[in-house]
Amino acid sequence: MVRVRFAPSPTGYLHIGGARTALFNYLFARHHGGVFILRIEDTDRSRSTEEYIEAIIDGLRWLKLDWDEGPYRQTDRLEIYRSYAERLIGEGKAYRCYCTPEELEQRRQAAIQKGLTPRYDGRCREIKNPPQGRPSAIRFMMPEAGQTFVDDLIRGKVAYPNEMFDDFIIVRSDGTPTYNFVVVVDDVEMRVTHVIRGDDHLNNTPKQIHIYRALGVEPPRFAHLPMILGPDRTRLSKRHGATSVQAYREEGYLPDALVNYLARLGWSCGDQEIFSREELIEKFTLEGVSKSAAVFNPEKLLWLNSQYIMRTATEELVDLVLPFLKREGLLPDDRMPDRQWLQKAIESYKPRVKTLKEFATSMRYYFTEEVEFDEKAREKFLNEKYLPYLKDIKEGIEKMAEFTEEALEALFKEVVDRHQTKLKHVAQPVRVALTGGTASPGIFEVIYLIGRERTLRRLQRAIEVAEGK
Secondary structure (H helix, E strand, C coil): CCEEEECCCCCCCCEHHHHHHHHHHHHHHHHCCCEEEEEECCCCCCCCCHHHHHHHHHHHHHCCCCCCEEEEEHHHCHHHHHHHHHHHHHCCCEEEECCCHHHHHHHHHHHHHCCCCCCCCCCCCCCCCCCCCCCCEEEECCCCCCEEEEEECCCEEEEEEHHHCCCCEEECCCCCECHHHHHHHHHHHCCCCEEEEEHHHHHHHHHHHHHHHHCCCCCCEEEEECCEECCCCCECCHHHCCCEHHHHHHHCCCHHHHHHHHHCCCECCCCCCCCCHHHHHHHCCHHHECCCCEECCHHHHHHHHHHHHHHCCHHHHHHHHHHHHHHCCCCCCCCCCCHHHHHHHHHHHCCCCCCHHHHHHHCHHHHCCCCCCCHHHHHHHCCCCCHHHHHHHHHHHHHCCCCCHHHHHHHHHHHHHHHCCCHHHHHHHHHHHHHCCCCCCCHHHHHHHHCHHHHHHHHHHHHHHHCCC
């Protein structure tokens, strides 16, 4: 049975890199009919917060990366770690270290001055008379010679000379366990079979392999994912724009679009770009993961999100767009537009927007009483040249027996024929009058959605502007 885990440290919001790691673990587990475990690595109490824990869990739920076990929290498991540490001491595989931080720092500086790599010299390994009353840390006893091999499922076999590593601390003098120790204990306890994580953890792996073996357990299979770079080929960071899942959610990205994009960030399956979740689960394998760093392309993600918006039923989009309309102040809490009308309004912008937030900003004129004219559009279209068209359209709408898109289309054709002009010369000044700008969905649809009374008021205001009033 495949058992994998996503184990974030709650020192910030769910990062794009962390979300991809969670996704690859999720897909691997689902592909093999295995178990996906969520584990919160919160032993760094100075940086871990409840807010970040909740944000990470909320982000995973929004992405629909449902876990089978957990969330486990390491701070709830401290007694387990202490018992394993005592076991290693009892078996002669770890020992108490009484060196103070000040002593360690002095030796570190002395090594640097001599041009040596600072490392613990192992002086407490064979201590016969431990000092009384002095706090002690616990160090793991590393082999001093030979090599440790990491047989990575993505990178292949990587060799590390054991002389690189000193006897590292697994429990601090204040009793708190360290990262390299607790992750191994947790993986052993949770029977993890595969560790899929970022390649920034690769250099920790040799230490962890020795702890697994000291506990009498064969290490899991490792797969270290290549890092994610920004468009400038440097490590993805805030200077490249939004990097947290929460930020993309607030900007109006769809979770399935983000999942699709993250899946293709370092993994491929032929030339296919758009995958349903079922297809991702069916086709995902670690063999398809690249060894090279992936480059995050915001424009590609934006395009993909627009494709998912187009594929989403408009009825479903209504509920997704409503929170953004409220955030823009277009829908006070005590006012709700007719759902059928809102569905038609959203449908009109569906091919034009790339995020849910863009629906709200683009459709503003559907909700407001007045519009603000773009200065260039006002100068070009609200003037004496187009004044007759504005007046004729206003008069025609006032006389219209039935206010429908078909009747509006007939009216515009009549005005175009009367003035021996083109439709765009009539439609564009009307569009500016109604929306404030020169870009919108089809003019008949826009007029119908704005409604007869508001259309007439806006046309009257545009006529007055064209007359110089």
